[in-house]
Amino acid sequence: RSSLLKAASEIPVVQIDQRMDAVNLSWVGVDDDYAMQLIVDRLVEQGHESVAFFGSELTDSSADDRFGMFQKHVAKAGVRTKEEWTMLGTHSLEWGSRAAKRLLDAGDLPQAVVCTSDLIALGAMNAFHSAGLSIPDQIAVSGFDDTPFAELATPKLTTIRQPTLEMAMEAWHILSGAAKASAVPVRMSLAPSLVRRESL
Template sequence: MPRATISQVAELAGVSTATVSRALSDSRRVSATTRQRVQDAAQKLGYSGNSIASALRRNRTDTVGMVVPSITNPFFTSLVENVEHVLQEQGRQLFLCDSRQDAEVEARHLRSLLARQVDGIIISPCHDRHSGAAVQAAAKRIPLVQLDRQVSGTSTDWVGVDDHEAMRLLMEHLDERGARSAAFVTSTMTNSSTQLRLIGFRTQAQRLGIHTREEWIQLGDYSVAWGRAAGRRIMDDTPRPDAIVCADDLIAIGVLRACRDRSVAVPDDVQVTGYDDIDFADFVHPGLTTVRQPRERIAAEAVRLLAATAEWGGTAAHTALAPTLVIRGSTAQRARTGGV
């Protein structure tokens, strides 16, 4: 069937083509009654208008690009979902890109989003240094907000969780549960969140007098498989730590599996903590004690900062939101004991 035209909509609604254009662009110069008549006619004829031409006239496309390191990671999946919900409420659409933890792939996605003329970009950079040039280049052209992770040497807004506060909550909890030694399993030091969590672990361990050893600091990636491999290494060491602190929940789930492989009871023999509070954290056995990031608030703030940058510009904002400690069965309810 031939595509409906604006003239046909105007004829059916009994108005001029100019009125149709104004009505479909939500112009205040059209009465509510006329707008409804035009919309009914457009719907009946299946008229969708020319979104590209409309975007050019309004100087916006009502689209936002989002780039995340891995869409398979449940934490980023949840962030994407929350950002999409906020944008949907505003009548805007999301273009999602997965960088696959590769800075070159990430740079190509950024260039593609710019070519699509998105109104802004929300990105969680995959690498602290290698992502910097592409992120800064994009930020010079359109509003850009960094989410969760951030790259150094860039002048953009950022929103995420307070990693130092999160590690304080976790380590004080383990201290109260009697842990006098702890290991830390994380990814390689390629992004800001990973670095801050390790710094926070070391700082809090020293402050609380919780013993750690360099061989207990295991660097790999954010995956269940790595958590299982690192957990086995730690379980095979002598002496074994009282607790294993993990930089995310996927790693922690792998560590729980490693403990089961080695017949090590959690939390009686060793306590395990995660980070992010993904949905699976409450379904593993025992339930995982972890840090909950306020994902809904992070998403809403990222979209707000994007709009504020587009409208006002100005100095970049750095927004660190408070985390929450979620206590489950992977940490013991026991009194503090002495010794290492």
């Protein structure tokens, strides 16, 4: 925090994606509330009534927001989830696979899994495939980020696409105006989109 504030006192600073709420600096990121609403709406649309959550440890703003918004929207939609179905680790293939295996070992499967990155989702899908489960017929999976691997997966991964170009452009616009005496910190969340493919 202190190093960020020192840098901001010397040059214009815009936080992108993750943010530190304890410092009064501009921020541009994805609207995680809307992202989770899109995913939960898709769950309901596909008839899923129970869902697990695979994410990263709640050590940054993105992880915290996505988990909180997930809980908010499943409760609002009446989609069932349980504490035992919440798996928090790292944004990696290995963690997605481990989380899926924990779910499988417990023997109590939800109808779907919401993942907070494509890497977690792809790792989970691999473990479900290895266990002989059909996706999305026996368990549906969604990702977050829309990496190039999402469309190469089998089945192709339904995921959230972040407006990365727009985020960069808005950050540049904020930086361009930062020298003005009237410039004040700006907080801007941009709407993502849901890429509907085959896994959910």
